[in-house]
Amino acid sequence: MTQETVSPRGGSRAVRAARRDEAALLGEVLADAFAEDPVFAWLIPPHLRGRDNRMRMIFTSMSRSYLRRGKPCYLTGDASAAALWAAPGAWAMPLSQIILEAAPSGLAFRRRLFRALGTQLQIERLHSGQSPRHWYLGYLGTRRDRQGQGLGTQMLREVLAGADTDGVPAYLESPNERNLSLYERHGFRVVGELQALGHGPTIWRMWREPRPAPEAEPGPLR
Numbered sequence: 001m002t003q004e005t006v007s008p009r010g011g012s013r014a015v016r017a018a019r020r021d022e023a024a025l026l027g028e029v030l031a032d033a034f035a036e037d038p039v040f041a042w043l044i045p046p047h048l049r050g051r052d053n054r055m056r057m058i059f060t061s062m063s064r065s066y067l068r069r070g071k072p073c074y075l076t077g078d079a080s081a082a083a084l085w086a087a088p089g090a091w092a093m094p095l096s097q098i099i100l101e102a103a104p105s106g107l108a109f110r111r112r113l114f115r116a117l118g119t120q121l122q123i124e125r126l127h128s129g130q131s132p133r134h135w136y137l138g139y140l141g142t143r144r145d146r147q148g149q150g151l152g153t154q155m156l157r158e159v160l161a162g163a164d165t166d167g168v169p170a171y172l173e174s175p176n177e178r179n180l181s182l183y184e185r186h187g188f189r190v191v192g193e194l195q196a197l198g199h200g201p202t203i204w205r206m207w208r209e210p211r212p213a214p215e216a217e218p219g220p221l222r
Helices: 023-033 038-043 051-068 095-100 102-127 151-166 177-185
Strands: 015-017 073-076 081-086 135-142 170-174 188-195 202-208
Touching (some): 023 073, 023 135, 051 102, 081 151, 135 151, 177 188
Antiparallel strands (some): 015 073, 170 202
8 A cells, every 4th residue: 555645735736745656756757857957967967878867866766765754745647747845844864864875876976976965964054054944845846848837836836835824934945046036936035055065056045934825805895
């Protein structure tokens, strides 16, 4: 029997929670979506032999870790877009999970493994200073042949609608400057920048305060 993650309130019907046995599907979608991502191009350069398989390996590994811990993971109905979220207070990966995913990470990043780990630690140090408790968007991506069709908006609404209802902020990091406008349209703002290990790609840190519910229009006078 498969187990589904819990979907926050207010989500879109076009988006569904991923099942516990769909790590490979999540990994396939995200690997395609992040094929041209600046940080992953720096960690697994496009010219390397077997790069597509290595990208699928690392994203499947990350998806498996999220699903194993019951973190909310989502797919559009046709599996053209995917997102990995962490609920408030649950974003940090414990050492046990790092150990479980060490082998796939080593096979995917190979001689750039320490570069990948160093970048992750740099990002997490800054993330740990963010307060109060918040939703964390680990990864969101749309297959390259479906980008620009509004699927990213659907994926964001799946969690942000419930976050607004509960009055909970949200946080993310984006290494792709082209995506900043998408996140800004949904209420995120840039709160900082970092350069990976001091010489790598720029990563933008973004924070979103919950949006208040719109006030109901007054009814007709009687």
